[in-house]
Amino acid sequence: MTVPDSxxxxxxxxxxxxxxxLGGSRxxxxxxxxxxxxxxxATQLAWSLPAQVVHMDDLYPGWSGMAEGADLLREWVLGPLAHGVPGRYRRYDWPLGVYAERHTVPLADFLIVxxxxxxxxxxxxxxxxxxxVEADDDLxxxxxxxxxxxxxxEQWTRWMVTERELYAANRTPERAHVRLDGLGRLVG
Structure with a gap:
């Protein structure tokens, strides 16, 4: 999905x-x-701001780690940045099922997660x-x-169930400042 320039x-x-x-960062x-x-x-915004980007896929410990990924984000990246220290994490290697190389998230004006x-x-x-950002399940x-x-x-089907549970518990769509559909259009 690419959002229009407007x-x-x-x-x-x-x-x-x-x-x-976030320690002086947005x-x-x-x-x-x-x-x-x-x-x-995220790629479009990173070029436009410019911003550092962290992908949650790099933090989750596999298909069953969506909730844990949010905890690791706070521990490894957000907590240190809030205290003026670069964040550090190890990228999860999905095919191997282990954490791999280390990455540093430097202090910057903008961080996109x-x-x-x-x-x-x-x-x-x-x-x-x-x-x-939302799109229908089939797409x-x-x-x-x-x-x-x-x-x-099978993993995707289980992942989709976990998403619904976590989004309901965290009220994520309701807390959003902006909502987009899967085609890059503003919703509501």
Whole structure:
């Protein structure tokens, strides 16, 4: 999903006006169900702001680690940045099932975190600007299986159930500052 220039301009303006609640940086969380277009949007915003980007896929400890990924984000990245120290994490290698090389997240004016459950309630202490991206389940599943292969169908189905549970518990769509559909259009 690529957002139109007019939407991108509106997003950048809103983000620049948001409070800098992450140790002087502005935190942008692009959240929403898998396959809705969050990664593409993060790339567009990163070029426009410019911003550092952290992908939740690098933090989750596999298919069953969506909730734990949010905890690791706070521990490894957001907590240190809030105290003026670079964040550090190890990227999860999905095929091998282990954490791999280390990455540093330097201090910057903007940090974009994209991925499912990136805007869980505990990140509110860092005043995130939350962008919710949604798409219908059939489109998301098709995108996911195109990326991960048909063998991932069972994992995707379980992942989608977990998403719904976490989004309901965290009230993520309701807390979002901006909502987009899977085609990059503003919703509501």
């Amino acid at each position: 939407v991108l301009t509106e997003l950048v303006s809103a983000i620049e006006a948001a409070p800098a609640g 935190l942008v969380c692009i959240d929403g169900p898998a396959g809705s277009g969050k990664t593409t949007l 994209e991925g499912c459950n990136s805007a869980a309630l505990p990140v509110d202490e860092y005043a995130p600007f939350i962008i919710w 998301r599943l098709a995108r996911g299986l195109d990326r991960d292969g048909a063998d991932a169908s």
